[in-house]
Amino acid sequence: MSDMPVIDEDKCDGCGLCVSVCTCGGLQIINHVVKPISGVKCAWCATCELVCPSGAISCPFDIVIEENVD
Numbered sequence: 001m002s003d004m005p006v007i008d009e010d011k012c013d014g015c016g017l018c019v020s021v022c023t024c025g026g027l028q029i030i031n032h033v034v035k036p037i038s039g040v041k042c043a044w045c046a047t048c049e050l051v052c053p054s055g056a057i058s059c060p061f062d063i064v065i066e067e068n069v070d
Contacts, residue, residue, distance in 0.1 A: 023045055
C-alpha cells in the first residue's frame with residue numbers, strides 16, 4: 001500500500017476540491033496539479049477520491065474482514 005492516494009496527473013484539472021477536504025493536510029496544488037506532501041501520513045478517509053470530479057485520485061487499499069471467533 002502506498003503512503004498517499006495515487007494521483008493521475010493527466011486527469012487532474014487542479015480544481016483543489018481534494019485539497020479543501022483533506023483532513024490530514026496531505027495534498028497541495030503545484031502548477032495546477034494536485035501533489036501529495038511528503039512526510040504527511042494519510043488517514044485513508046478516501047474523501048479526496050470521492051470529491052474529485054475528474055477521477056484523478058484513487059485510494060488503493062485492502063479491505064480486510066476479520067471474523068470474531070469466540
